[in-house]
Amino acid sequence: MSFAYLRKLVKEHIERSTVKPKRTISKIERAISLSILLFLLAIAVVVAHMGRQRSIAHYVLSETAFAGVTKGTALKLQLPPTMPNGWKRGKIETYNANNLYEKIDGRAELYISYDVVELVCTSYKREKDEGMFVDVFIYDMGSPHNAFGIYSYERAGVGKRIKLGEDGYEAGGSIYFWKGRYYVQVVAAFEDEAMKQLCLSLAKTIESQLKGGRSKIWGLESLPKEGLVSGSIVYIKRKAFGHDFLEDVYTAQYRYGGKNIKAFVSKCKSANDARAKLAKWKEVVGKYGQVMKSEQYKGQPLFAGKSGGGFVVVFCKNELLGGVIEAEDIKLAEGFAKMFFEKLR
Known part of the structure; x- marks a missing residue:
């Protein structure tokens, strides 16, 4: 029902009320008819208002509409648009876990x-030489643990360590570092001293703007310092050593008793969870290798065995699961594992 039609009804009503009727219309009848018209007019106003609200809603985004929007805008600010000597930044690209395969x-x-x-x-490319380029990758890993993890996994003992971010290294003229929740790669087109200096300068510029400080990584603080091989600590988030039940594991290489020792530590959900994982590991060693010892060491479970061509010693200390894997000598492995047990807090 339109406003024009309602106005017409009201007008006709007024005209009829001013013309002398064949019979007298009472005041009550007039009041009732006018009330009906006003009621219809009110309904029309409400319907029109609802119609306008519905049409506006088609152009307003709900909060859920932004659920898939990435946080790339904040990170883009860390990438300077130009560098000295004719270097210019190209298009900035963003990827998430769903489409990361498109880039790497x-x-x-x-x-x-x-x-x-x-x-x-x-x-970044040099204007007069397209073959001269530097690729920059800034990964937001969500937490310092994850940033250190992917950094440590890819480092794998290669390159020369540099003081950048929380830790960094240079390899083949390229620069790699992590800081807070970010892992950064500044990759040179080829190895050259001038390119290395350019990459280092760009990496420092990015690092100075990234948020983060000295992150507290419990695994780095828990592993023994004596005999630690520099740059050998690696964080494995899932399926450590090929075992589905092992996660959040820190490993490191050591020189102990003139031999190489690989130690590990994992923080489990609880003491019972740690004991359950030790029991599962012992079961696997017994099935595919040999369990050589199983005992209580200072009130905590410990077992030693041979698996995969090396010796393993695994112990629990409350919610922590630790020990030695891939050892060359069972006695040295036991000695290191018990020393490690004593140092864990």
Whole structure:
């Protein structure tokens, strides 16, 4: 019912009321008829208002409409638009866990296993020489643990350590570092001293703007310092040593008694969870290798055995699961494991 039609009804009503009727219309009848018209007019106003609200709603985004929007805008600010000597930044690209394979196919699964949130990347090219380029990758890993994890996994003992971020290294003229929740790669087109200095300068610029400080990583603080091989600590988030039940594991290489020792520690959900994982591990060693010893060491379970061509010693200390794997000598492995047990808090 339109406003024009209602106005017409009201007008006709007024005209009829002013013309002398064949019979007298009482005041009550007039009041009732006018009330009906006003009621219809009110309904029309409400319907029209609802119609306007519905049409506006088609153009207003709900909060859930932004659920898939990435946080790349904040990271883009860390990438300077130009560099000295004619270097210019190209298009900035952003990727998340769902489409990361489009940029780093073959390596995306590794980053996803460390719960990558987002990748922001670009290339810097020299105007007069397209063959001269530097690729920049900034990974938001969601937490310092994950950032250190992917950094430590890819480092794998290569390169020369540098003081950048919370830890960094240079390899082949390229620069790699982590800081807070971010893992950064500044990759040179080729190895050259001038390119290395350019990459280092760009990496320092990015590092100075990234949020984060000295992150407290419990695994780094828990592993023994004596005999530690520099740069050998690695954080494995899932399926450590090929076991589905092992997660959140820190490993490191040591020199102990003239031999190589690989130690590990994992923080479990509870003391019972740690004991359950030790029992599962012992079961696997018994099935595919040999359990050589199973005992209580200072009130905590410990077992030693041979598995995969090396010796293992695994112990619990409350909610912590620790020990030695791939050892060359069972006695040295036991000695290191018990020393490690004493130092854990």
